[in-house]
Amino acid sequence: MRDVAIVAYIEGQNTSATTLSPVEMIVPVVHEVLKRANVQRSDIDFWCHGSCDYMTGQPFSFVSAVDALGAWPPIMESHVEMDGAWALYEAWVKIQTGEANTALVFGNGKSSAGDMNRALTLQLDPYVVAPLWPGFRSLEAMGARAAIDAGTVTERQMADVVSRSLRDAADNPNVLAYGYRDADELLDEPMTANPLRAHDCPAMADGVAAIIITTADRALEMCDRPAWIRGIDHRIDFQNLGLRDLSRSNSAALASFHAGVTKDKVDVAELHATYSHHEIILAQSMGIDRSTTRMMPSGGALVANPLMAAGLARFGQAARQIFKGNADRAVAHAAQGACLQQNIVAVLEGN
């Protein structure tokens, strides 16, 4: 295996509704991340993008994103119809094969372009589930209910997660949920999709995230303290919700095991928990002790959820904790699909 590290991370300004076109959103973020790593466009030998056509309502909308990259002379690029975290995985594989050494990975989404509660439903089985238009929030509420009934999650724990996220959000200028409230105040709020309250659901955003990864011979030129990817794995649960125990995430557990999460202490975890109960289910499934690991210092996807970028942002935020020396070992995670169906997990180390 080749040693590969995250050496630069930039996220665009998260907004509730931008008037920029998706490509216009991407351009400055790509420029910034190149600048951060102190490299030229020509230093990038693989570009990989994650986005979702159902969000833009335009088939092959990702093709226009290539305009943002300056594809002359021709570049080697690819796209995944997934969060940018999966684009990072593809780029990591590309580097492992020896076909590339330095990759720029980005994810972007304009959640404001349509009704995402509805658009995300199109990820479901198209024959018997999607035509019912269950709505994503309702499905996640079902998952939360399953976990509460199984005794693995409590409403109090969910409120604690939200309270901590709101506190951390105060230190992050790039969030869309504000105002610290303690768990008691949060539990006084009415439920909007039983057992979820409004604050258990993510603050939807339009945004972009971009990361540069590279090999050992160049990493130290681009970053004082690279975040080495010591393990990375992704797994998928059944699409059929009726075949799954929604109170846990088997695929997150498997991915975590293969990424080597529990081999050593975890200083920081950035989990792509878009609903408050996700964090608890994920930590349990992945073997992360929330009492000793600093959870989502960025505030996480609850306080800013730019779809298709928020997962990659977890990788970037975890890497930042390594860059800054706040952590020696961090776990980055991204999820896609209903009720934590698909999970990608990476272990990042400073040394």
Added chain:
Amino acid sequence: MADDILRIRTPIGIDYTWSSGPGSVVYMRGLENGKLIGRRCPDCELVYFPPRNGICPRCGVLLAAEVEVGPRGTITTFCVVNVPFLGQTIKIPYVAATILLDGADIGMQHLIQECEAADVRMGMRVEPVWKDKSEWTPSLENILYYKPTGEPDADFDVYARHL
């Protein structure tokens, strides 16, 4: 009886709010006022019409200066449509052409009318025929088609690198 069900229809629909982005707004506002406005790349200095989301795809940078182009242009290449298809609104044969507007560096597609398809040729000079002003919207559909100007053909060198 359930055995009789051979298929079901499950239509899907989502409403979207599409924002063109500031890079394209000048282009669309221009059309609304009968002007053809492109934008220049600050790096390679090419003028794009339309301004493609406000980005130069060669350089990957935001386009800058607004540049009025045309309205006349030169046919760089064309296609005679002889095939009838569902929803066709124009009588065949007709010509769809790539037109390099004066002052622009990329060709755009439009119809050629008011001349025989057999007379259309590379280098032919053309000008737009607009809809009635009262019908203008922020759209290239304000131009019904292009027609020959009668000027002498452009030199091959003028459009050689656009083929």
